[in-house]
Amino acid sequence: MSQEKISQLKQKLSEIHDVNSATSLLIWDQEIFMPPKAAEGRGKQLSTLSTIAHQMFTDKEVGDILKSLQDQSGSLTADENKLVSETCHDYERAVKLPDAYVNEFALERSHAYNAWVEAKKHSNFKAFQPHLQKLTNLLHRRADYLGYEGASYNALLEDYERGMTVESLKPVFGRLAVEQSEIVKKVAHAPQPDFSWLAQEWDEDKQWDFTMRVVKDLGFDFESGRQDKSVHPFTTEFDLHDVRITTRIRKDDLFTGLMGSIHECGHGLYEQGFLPQDARTTLGKAVSLGIHESQSLMWENIIGGSLAFWKHYHADIQKLYGTQVKEVSAEQFYQAANRVQPSFIRVEADECTYNLHVVLRFEIELALFEGEIGVEDIPAIWNQKMKDYLGLDVTDDAHGCLQDVHWSQGYIGYFPTYALGNLYAAQMFERIQSDIPKLWDEIEAGNFSVLLKWLREHVHHVGRRMTALELIEHLTHSPLQPDAFLRYLKSKYGSLYKL
C-alpha cells in the first residue's frame, strides 16, 4: 500500500519534472538560438507551461498521496520519508499561490525581460522602471501568500536559500563589506605585477577548444551534457543526463571564457552528480542556490584560480598560444587569473570585489522591498554605493543598475546566494584540505577527480536530504560564518600582492 503510494508520488513528480524540463529548454533556447520576433510567443509558452506545472503539483491528488504517506511514515524507509517531507514542504508553499497568480507572474516576467533587454540596450532605466514596479508588487503579493516571520524579504529569501533571513544575513554581509573593502584598498596601494602581456588578441577558436578541454578534464560528462556560447553564461538541466552549460568568449580577454566555463562546469558537475535513484524526484535537486554557487565558485576561484592549476596547464597553454605567451610563467598566469580590479560589472568581477557587488544589491533590494526607497530611487543609490564600496563612478545604467537580468525575471532575494556560495565554498574547502592533504599535488598533476569524488560523496549525492544550513554544519561542524572565506582571501591575496 505505501509502496503503491510512493510509486504514485514518483510518477506525479516525474511528469512535473518533464514539464519543467520543457520550460528549461524553452529558456535555454531563448538565450541562445531564438529569433528576435519570437519573444512574445515564447513568453506565452513559458507562462502556459509554468501554470501547467503549478496546477499539476498543487492538484488535490498530490496532496492526498502525500497525506496518506505521512500517515504511513512508519512503513517507509528513511529516504522515502525524506522524499515525502521535502515534497510536503514544497507542496505546502505551492498551494498557497493561486494558479492565476502564477500565470500573471510568468507573463509579467516575460514582458519585463523583453523590456529590460531594450532598456539595457539604450541604457534607459526609466523604460524598465514600470516593469520592475509591477514585479515588486507581484512579489509583495507572493510574500503575503507565502507568509513570513520578520522582514517580508524573508519570504523571497526562503525560495532560494531556505532558512536564511535578513536578520542572519545582515551581520555576515556587514563584515564582508568592511573586511573585503579593506583588502581591496590594500591591494590597490600595493605594487602591481606586470599585466601588460594580457593586452593582446586571443584567438576565439583556440579559447573555445581550451575551455572544452578543461571542462572535460574537470569531469564534466559530454555524453550527458554540452557546452554552447551565450551572451550571459548559465547552466540548466533537463534531465540527469542532459545538463547544459554555456560560456562567453571574448577576443580581448584570455580569462573571461575560461573562468566562465569552469564556473558553469562547477554547476554542471553538481547537476550531473545527483544519485540516479533520486532523478526526477524532489531529492535529486540542489539543496539551495547558495550551495549550487559554492560548487561553481570552488571550481572557478579556488581551483581555477590556484597556482597548482596553472602549473598543470602551463605547458599546454604555452603550446596553444605559442609566441603570444612565450615569456609568461605559470606564476604570471596565476597572478593574472586573480587580478584584482574594481569594475562595474558583477559577472566580470574578481573574487576580492565580487561580494561587494552582492552586498550592494542586497541592501538595495531590501530597502526597496521594505518600502524605504522607491523603484525610481535605484539608479542614484546604486551609483552612490558603487562609489562607496568600489570607488567607481558609474557611467550609465547599462553598466550600473540595468546590468543584471535577475530583477527582470522577478528574482529579488536571489543575489545573496552568490555571496553565500563564496562562504560555503571556503568553509567546505577547509574540510576538504584536511580530508585530502595532498590535494594541491593532485591538482598540479591534473587529477581533478579526487576533488570531484569528495564533492560527489559529501555534497552532490546528498541532494535535498539536508538543508544548506544542515549540510554546512554537518560538513564543517560550524554554522555558516564568513571567517573561512576571509581567511582564504587574506592568505591568497596577501601572498599574491605581498601585503
Place this chain on the structure above:
Amino acid sequence: MSQEKISQLKQKLSEIHDVNSATSLLIWDQEIFMPPKAAEGRGKQLSTLSTIAHQMFTDKEVGDILKSLQDQSGSLTADENKLVSETCHDYERAVKLPDAYVNEFALERSHAYNAWVEAKKHSNFKAFQPHLQKLTNLLHRRADYLGYEGASYNALLEDYERGMTVESLKPVFGRLAVEQSEIVKKVAHAPQPDFSWLAQEWDEDKQWDFTMRVVKDLGFDFESGRQDKSVHPFTTEFDLHDVRITTRIRKDDLFTGLMGSIHECGHGLYEQGFLPQDARTTLGKAVSLGIHESQSLMWENIIGGSLAFWKHYHADIQKLYGTQVKEVSAEQFYQAANRVQPSFIRVEADECTYNLHVVLRFEIELALFEGEIGVEDIPAIWNQKMKDYLGLDVTDDAHGCLQDVHWSQGYIGYFPTYALGNLYAAQMFERIQSDIPKLWDEIEAGNFSVLLKWLREHVHHVGRRMTALELIEHLTHSPLQPDAFLRYLKSKYGSLYKL
C-alpha cells in the same frame, strides 16, 4: 455570449499550442543538440507533453464550448464558424483516443526511435523489427479507435491527408509507377551530359553561406526563424514568428545542402505565411502534409531546378567557387541540379525517381497494414521492389528499409503525402504560370517575391479554411490528378536529356 465562447475557445487552443510548441522544441533539440545519454529522459518528456496536450484538448470543457458555439452558428462570422467546425473535426477524432493510448504510443515511439538509430547504424533490421511490430499493433488499435471506411489504412491516411483513400491513391500511384519508370529508362539510355566537374571538394562554409543567402532571397524571414545543420533536414515551428529549418552540407556534393535548404525553406515560408489572426488556432495550420510538401517541392524542384534560377545565381556562384567552376555555364548548373540517377536513398533522390521511392513504401505499408505481409518480410520485398522500379540491388538494410526515420515514429500512411506534394505542386504551378506570364523573367531577375506573393494569397493565408482536395479543386478547377506532374516531367526532362 458567442464572442465570450470564441475567446474561451481561442484561449484553450492557444494553451494547447504552447504545449505542442514545447514538444516541437524538444524534438528540434533532440535532432540537433541533445547529448546521447539524454535519449531516455527525452522520451519521457515527449510522452508526458503529448499526453498533457491530448488531455487538454479532449477536456469536457472544450467539448462544451464547441457544442455551445455550434448551437450559435448563426451569430458567428464565416471565419469563426470555420474555426469551430475544423476544431470540432479534430476534437471528435481526438476524443476517440484514450489518454493511456496516447501515452503508450508516445513512449513506444521514443523507444522505437532509439532502437532504429542503433539498428540503422549496424544495418540490422532484426533489431528494429519488434519495435515496428509493436508500433504496427498500436496503429491498428488507433485505426480501430478512429474508425474508417474501406481499407483500415485509410484511418492512417486521414491523419496526414484528410479525405485521401487507398481506393483513390492506387490508380494515381499506378500511373506514376508506370510512366515515371518509363522516363527514367529513357533518360538512362540517352546521352549523358558531362558531369565530371562535380567530382570536387566543395568548401562547407561557402556552401552554408550560399544556402543562407538563397533562403533569404526566397523570402524566409530570419527575424522569425533560423536555419541550423542536422543529419536529416527538417522544418518545425514553435510560433508564427519562430520557424526553424535545417540543412545538411556535404563536402563531396554541391547540391545536397543547397537543394535541401530550398526544400525546407519552402516548408518554412508556408509556416511563416499563415495569417496573424489565425495564429495559435486551428485555422493557422497547414491544410495537409501533401500541401505542405507541394510548397517545399515547388521551391526546390520547379524553382531551384529551373534554368532561370541558375541564370540568376550564375555570376555569384562563379565568384564564390572561383576556379572550381570557371568553365561551368548556367546551363551546366541547371543540368547538374536535375541530374537523374536512380539511387538507394529517398531523400537524395532526384525528381524523376522520387515518386518511385514513395510508391514502393506505400505498397509495402499497405500490404503490411492489411495483413498481406508480416514485418519480417519487409527487407526482401523492399529489395525486390527496388530492383523492379529502379533497377538497383540493395546492398544492406541501412541503405534499404532502415533508411527512413518515419516508421520508427509510427508514421505509417505518411509517405504518400510526399508524392502528392509533387502532384499538387505541378497542378498548382500550371495555374501560377497562367496568372504570372512573366514568371521566369522574374525568377531570372531574382524577384522571387512575385511567386511568394501568389502562394501567400492563394495557399498560405487559406490555412485550414479548405481541405487539400477543396483547395486544389478551387485553384485548378480540377480534382487531384497526375497529368500536370507527368506533363511537367516529360517536358523538362525531354528537353534536358533531348529524349
